[in-house]
Amino acid sequence: MNPIQVGLLGIGTVGSGTFEVLRRNQEEIRRRAGRGIQIVAVSRRDTAAAQRIVGDAATVHADPFEIVRNPAIDIVVELIGGTTLARELVLEAIQRGKHVVTANKALLAVHGSEIFAAARAQGVIVAFEAAVAGGIPIIKALREGLSANRIEWVAGIINGTTNFILSEMRSKGLDFGVVLQEAQRLGYAEADPTFDIEGVDAAHKATIMSAIAFGVPVQFDKAHVEGITALQAVDIRYAEQLGYRIKLLGITKRRGHGIELRVHPTLIPATRLIANVEGAMNAVVVHGDAVGSTLYYGKGAGSEPTASAVIADLVDVTRLHTADPEQRVPHLAFQPGELHDTPVLPISEVVTAFYLRLVVADKAGVLARITGILAEHDISIDAVLQRESAEGEKQTDLIILTHNTVEGRMSAALAQMQALPTVLAPIVKIRKEELN
Amino acid sequence: MNPIQVGLLGIGTVGSGTFEVLRRNQEEIRRRAGRGIQIVAVSRRDTAAAQRIVGDAATVHADPFEIVRNPAIDIVVELIGGTTLARELVLEAIQRGKHVVTANKALLAVHGSEIFAAARAQGVIVAFEAAVAGGIPIIKALREGLSANRIEWVAGIINGTTNFILSEMRSKGLDFGVVLQEAQRLGYAEADPTFDIEGVDAAHKATIMSAIAFGVPVQFDKAHVEGITALQAVDIRYAEQLGYRIKLLGITKRRGHGIELRVHPTLIPATRLIANVEGAMNAVVVHGDAVGSTLYYGKGAGSEPTASAVIADLVDVTRLHTADPEQRVPHLAFQPGELHDTPVLPISEVVTAFYLRLVVADKAGVLARITGILAEHDISIDAVLQRESAEGEKQTDLIILTHNTVEGRMSAALAQMQALPTVLAPIVKIRKEELN
Structure with a gap:
């Protein structure tokens, strides 16, 4: 079988890594994929720079749309970045029935719903392993x-x-x-x-x-x-x-x-x-x-680690592009029509533990007042650390670790603490997670 | 579409976890797989115990071959373990055109070539994510x-x-x-x-x-x-x-x-x-x-972590079982016919660094003699640690870390060292890897 034909939109750090790894490991990859994978066209505004990378192996284009509109190309790899031109290119590639591999997290995070819907309508794959955590699958x-x-x-x-x-x-x-x-x-x-x-x-x-x-x-x-x-x-x-x-x-x-x-x-x-x-x-x-x-x-980044993810997607698409779309893994893991419209909670409703650092006047009753405010808001304390103040120093650092609480409640408590005359600087608040 | 029909051979720790997770997460799994996955038959010698786990949800068999020979079953999950009965069951399931999911590392490590060849001949999938590192994909x-x-x-x-x-x-x-x-x-x-x-x-x-x-x-x-x-x-x-x-x-x-x-x-x-x-x-x-x-x-083990891997395989098979076998990932990652017959090297040809612990007589010249033997065998030293001997003690521990060397060379050096009258106990040798 002839190799599957790939066009790269953008050949900078990740693009040249993709080109190099595909060239270096072509035999290994063909043994896995059952078919060669060949980059036949690349685009870059600086065509001379692109030419230096690909030599005679691929055609070089200043205009990425020439690749997207080339009927010989089976898969388009979008490595241009940004959310404007990249979106246009990806949508046009999809409309023309091409599969798309992209490393563009901004594009998918912002325009993902539009792009995945277009891909479903055309029965093509949009693969994006490289968009999250580089080479980690x-x-x-x-x-x-x-x-x-x-x-x-x-x-x-x-x-x-x-x-x-x-x-x-x-x-x-x-x-x-x-x-x-x-x-x-x-x-x-x-x-x-x-x-x-x-x-x-x-x-x-x-x-x-x-x-x-x-x-x-x-x-x-x-x-x-x-x-x-x-x-x-x-x-x-x-x-x-x-x-x-x-x-x-x-x-x-x-x-x-x-x-x-x-x-x-x-x-x-x-x-x-x-x-x-x-x-x-x-x-x-x-x-x-x-x-x-x-x-x-x-x-999570770099030329060849990211290329590793791009090429893994190319192998997947090479295997599955002739398969019935229902045999493919859905873009967002769940079958289209099975996505739930669960709301994202505002930060005030998020539940975490907290690290607080207060610069306080070093005098009696300060700790009692502050822990009292936390208690009033039903926030329980996990640990307290008070820096020993130096001789003659009139202030100290008070560190408090809390147990889990709703953020809105913590904000209310913090506003009250911040207003105390014995709290001498803006309170530092950092969220804390156990991850167990 | 009706759910895909699964038969479990063996319902002990992993089997009951598989049954429970499939039951608990059936909705989530169906949303991903696009089709329900249902365990309709299980086998266990102690049928009463099996019945207590599955209730009315599945038929219970004392004889696992009844499941393998049931034409209504699409996928057989082998959780019996061992390499004798399990091999017979898996091979018969394959012959009858059933896909197989197994957690049995011994079976695949020993009889894998035979099993994968049979599966290829029948165009069925043998999936084994659970065989290595439990729930880790x-x-x-x-x-x-x-x-x-x-x-x-x-x-x-x-x-x-x-x-x-x-x-x-x-x-x-x-x-x-x-x-x-x-x-x-x-x-x-x-x-x-x-x-x-x-x-x-x-x-x-x-x-x-x-x-x-x-x-x-x-x-x-x-x-x-x-x-x-x-x-x-x-x-x-x-x-x-x-x-x-x-x-x-x-x-x-x-x-x-x-x-x-x-x-x-x-x-x-x-x-x-x-x-x-x-x-x-x-x-x-x-x-x-x-x-x-x-x-x-x-x-890497346990009921539900291993079940997680078994079910991931069931989802993969559910997606791909109607696909052309060439669209599937090959059993051993590389296309059949593309496996190389590269030999496994004997341990004498393996290259590693070494940790050595010698119990030696605490007198002048011992270290020189031992490091001299290493030098004669062209083994270079990375670090040496000699325990300070207690007052009156006549022996001490000598720890040597070497750089990488061929094991055969180290064995020769060790034989020479062991023969020294100043080496008072069997030398401890542990291999060392940098893993960077």
Whole structure:
């Protein structure tokens, strides 16, 4: 059988990795897929740069629509990024009956419902293993490997840049700004790191995992998103003293009347495997009712790790593209028509434990007043740590770990505490999860 | 569409978990699979016990062949274990055109080639996610998720009993025999724990992963197998001092002229994520040329975790059983006819680093003589630790970590060292892997 014909839209870091791995491992991949997979066309505005990568092996186009409109192409791989041109290209490829493989989490988190509906109508596959956690086959695990389970929650370190920064802040005791500059110098953070450090990238990925885990539509606009820019080294130190690490987690959880979908810095017990994931690595914990907690770890970004996921999708599509669509795994794990319209809960209804750090006047009755306010709001305390104040110092740090509570209740308590004259600075609040 | 009809051969721990999870999550599973999955017949010698589990939901048979020969059954789930009756049942089910799901690693490691050939001839699927690492979808990850990669090696904690014992030996400083009794009392080890503690169970699983990773036939008879019965608490302590943990690993590695396939206690750096997998949990690290190292962690045994894998296979078969066999993932990841007959290397040709513990006479020249023997065999030393001997003591412990070497060379060096009059006890040798 002749090789399946693939067109790459965009050949930068991931595209050139995809080209190289397909070339290097073509024999191994053909032995698995039962058919060759060949990149025959690539697009890039800088055609000379593209030409240097592909040589004579593929045609080079400045206009990606030339690939999308080429009837010889069976599968289009979208690696352009962004949500405007990429959306147009993907929708047109689908309309023309082409299967699509994409690494574009923003596109799917925002326009996923439209894209999956179009794909269903045309009977084509949209595959997106590379969109979440790079080379880790987490989409396949969630969608197929754990299909027996009622998934209870998913929590992941799904942004390598922020995990690198947090690892450095902890191991070197440095503040966020200093480490960010180092990360940029080393290439772990982009020149404009906003999407990473503000949690947006993680939220795109959490949104996709949420849809697959619970059988709900993608709802990025409902996600609660906090980054790590406000995080201070002192809180990482206090957390450590209490036996916790702080990680930026993307979390989605099933609750009785809705779904939690949120990204924020989170204290997790230092003994958990995921707490020990350091540097730019990614890891996702999935908790299912039958299997319990499972964890998936690996490189979440980079040229060849992401290419690994893109090509796994190409192999899947190569196997299944002639099959009856009902034999395929549904895009969002659940059969179309079987998605539930479960609402995403507002952050005020989310349930977590909390780490609080208060700068308080070092005098009698302060702790009693603060714990009294928590008690009035029915928030119970798990641990308290008060820094010994230095000779002559008039203030100290008071750290409180609470048990689980509804966030709205905590906000009300915090407003009351913040108004106390003995509370001398804005209270720091970080959510805490046991993940067991 | 009417539900797909499943017959369970054997309804003990895993069978009753499968029955219960399918019942509890039937709605969730139907939403994913697009069709119901129903256990309509079960077999067990003690039919009354089976009846108590399934009630009126399924017919109960003392003779499993009644299920295999029932034309209404689409999929047979083999949970009987062993390699005699199970082989007959599986082969007859295949001959009758039924798909098979099995959790039986021994059966596949020993008779896999015969069974997969029969399945291919009949165009049926034999699925076996539950055979390796229980609820962790490692077969799917290896076979599909990482299909872009040339897999370089796989190393896993794939026996929960031995990992529980090693964790307890380390954390409590106890010897093997004591912890084994505790494990039996707690139900982590069976009354006859031979298959677990001698490494046979892990070798079955490593054999299956080896075949899938490298596209070779299952070759259990070529595996090198060592268990943990000879392991002493003192070596766990010395390893810890040097920054290592000792785990029973199943390892398979691609080498230029063959494949390594071995199970043995192994020192691994304490900073590796897999070194921190404690208790009865399992974890597998897969190293691919494109993706680098990925890790998969979860419960490797137990009723519902194993059922999770059995049912994931049932969902896959439900989706694909009407598809053209060429659209299915090949049993051993590579297309039939594309398996290579790469030999499994004898242990003398395996390359690892080593931990050595020698009880030596505490006098001048001993270290020089021993390191001299290593140098003569071209084995280079990574680290040396000599215990300070107590006042008046005439012997001491000498710990040596070597760099990588061929095992045959190490055996020759060890024979020479053992013959020295200053070496006072049998030398302890444990292999060491960096896993990076």
